[in-house]
Amino acid sequence: MSYIDVFNGDADGLCALHQLRQADPQESQLVTGIKRDISLLQNVQAGSGDQVTVLDISLDKNRADLLRLLEAGAQIRYFDHHYAGEIPPHAALEAHIDTDANVCSSLLVSRYLEDAYLPWAVAAAFGDNLYTAAEQAAVPLGLNDEQLDQLKLLGTCLNYNGYGSSLDDLIYHPDALYRLLSPYADPFAFIHEEPGYTRLKEAYQTDFDNVAAITPDYADDGHALYVLPDARWARRVSGVYANQLAQDYPQRAHAMLTTRPEGGYLVSVRAPLNNKRGADELCRQFETGGGRQAAAGINHLPIRDYDAFVAAFRAAF
Template identity: 50%
Template structure:
């Protein structure tokens, strides 16, 4: 009998995508692999797997191609759903791929489409977490889902828990958070009852108050760049703060910089909500950069390349040229 391994991004989208699949097809003894949101090369952790049915959700195929090819060569069956830059997709009868790189799609919505709205409220939570409020609201209105504000807050808080340099920065390991979510069929019941969510709610408020008090490091007509301090709260809040700033000023691009422990810079970039393109193109110009058109990032930018990044940021979003 084949073993089951579930590999998923540690943010709201990854958790909600997997939760939908396992509500539909439970796997009680699955091995679970996840990490902080930026830990996208997760397949390397299971490169020696054999005789396994592997589900991979919400991590870039481009960042995992070598490990994926090894897993396929070893005879494993792989189901892969994602919305990030993929590059060349391996051709194998043992690989099932569902990729959609459109700016208003996320992995939870891809899975919802496959399951024909069977657990759509969780898909809306995942979409809200990925700052795709419009897509989440469209889904909710189409199906008459209730409690939109509760679904939105749940998505934001699950997403907030995924950001950090290491899992030590997080309130909960993403696997532990997923296992907690797994007990709930209804996200509104989860929102009302979850002690985990209450912990995240309190942490989120304090971290966001700190972040939103900062002034921009750089600003022009096309966007804003903010730098957060080298502290755990800043590493936790970087992604959700970037989403909040993007909603406050939807015509602007935003970049949030956080200093890593090795003095490199971790960067979260959001394209303008009025034109959700270019974030991935910008970030892939730098080593360790990647993501999707609307939201992308750089894991470890050398500090002496900050000026180069700011020039590229300004040029990418078309307002100021050097």
Template identity: 50%
Template sequence: MNYDIFNGDADGIIALLQLRLANPINGELVTGVKRDIQLLEQVQVRPEDRLTVLDISMEKNSAALINALDVGADVFYADHHRCGDITQHQNLQAHIDLDANTCTALIIDQLLEGQFHLWAITAAYGDNLIAKADELATKVNLTKVQAEQLKELGTLINYNGYGSNISDLHFHPADLYRALLNYPNPFDVIIDTNSPFNLLQTAYQQDMDNALAIETKHTSACLSVFELPNTAWARRISGVYGNFLANQQTDSAHAVLTDNNDGTYTVSLRAPLDNKQGAGDVCSQFETGGGRAAAAGINALAKSDLPNFIKSVESHYLV
């Protein structure tokens, strides 16, 4: 049995998209909302199964990975998040790159020697690697208008992945992946009025308008904190709103809190774009926290822990 196991955000979806455009394989799709990252646990692995795992932390899936390898499965693993100690096993192909200026789709792009390079650029934009994506767009002679189109598409695919559960999303990530698989060229998604692009574009603007009306909860020399309410629109926009804020003030960290209505916050933390490090380390200090150097989060931060979180962020970035 073939399993494609991937993060439900732009990077995970587009990483798999490139692989399956290059090498079509029918298999079971295992994915979920962006923060649902312990996906390997959902698979009942059998000997001779083939697992393709994309854009989920090896550190967070280490036990399930070891179990899959011990059972006798072959595993292809590509990611850019905190990995812990990389398991050494003859059945594991691991392509891990923790560079803050890469993402899983760019790792796959290199392995495929640029077969679907425009999709990889789209993913980089969606993962908020704006400078890197701009650089790649310039190298392939895209116009500013074309680059902005890929940036919007990547942002919209990423936006669709955020929510506390699938019901918050406009498309199940597996369904969005299947829809995008019909388009070897991302520009074809944009011009097709029947593609997911138009629906996501309208929904994104509505949610972003709501977020932009929110006032700052906390501001300091190196951190701005915003609190969003316990609503579906807030859960959907939280991650891309954090990216938006990071691009508006590149010398500061930004945290977006979403009220979980149970005494906790879901946290999206963005490192300063001028100092893209430490976000994953800070969030990992808290239970349910993790991520990568430039962007990380906490699934359930107790409201009583918010002062400690703010102190941890500020002590890390204050110079």
């Protein structure tokens, strides 16, 4: 028997896996990538007796490989909050999928584990820009404002690390970042004691300072669209900057277009926080697009489709 853990390389995927492996430590094969690399099951070979855990990647985007693995005899646990489409009925599939806009995969895992490692789920929810859900989930912990802010920054930094057009853009490969987390049952110990977190936090703060001076390429009362340059720092900070803008202007939809080295744009979309829906439907109109109701993206938007995207963005919200 082998254990294979497949997880999105963002805060939600990392914290979901960390909770599960705190509860059930196993030596496992780790399958992950940049945040946008969601077709991860194509990288998995498993058969009879193998246990595959899948965290925070769309079932719909991985349907063919999920069916392949089930037919090969693998047992699969699946936790996710992205658009799933029809969930295959199969005795070997244990699906925990909830696409509510106020839920993330780590909160689903926390629910499954009866909140045994709840602070990690709170950090993940903050990282996924679910501030209200994070604060509500944290109530039983009795944290003070400083501790909540520390978990918020932790989730933001873990999420920041997942953004980029390739692994070369990232501060840490996500499996390396998971291995930094794994010795720490307490997130506050990780925050205060792990030198790798200090490095990640400093990189985030530097990149965020760079982006603060950029003005919108298009803006009206309900929308703002930014175009970021072809630079590693811009690719890294694009998603967390979109999250921050969504918090600052909750009545407005946001789009962050980061120029790709090979041409075109990497797109992050945030629905207005006061009406968290429509981001996934907008992005699925374009090839390589997907996501969830509140936050979605397009891996490659050709330059020729810029005007079409702006029109669709304005119409969607």
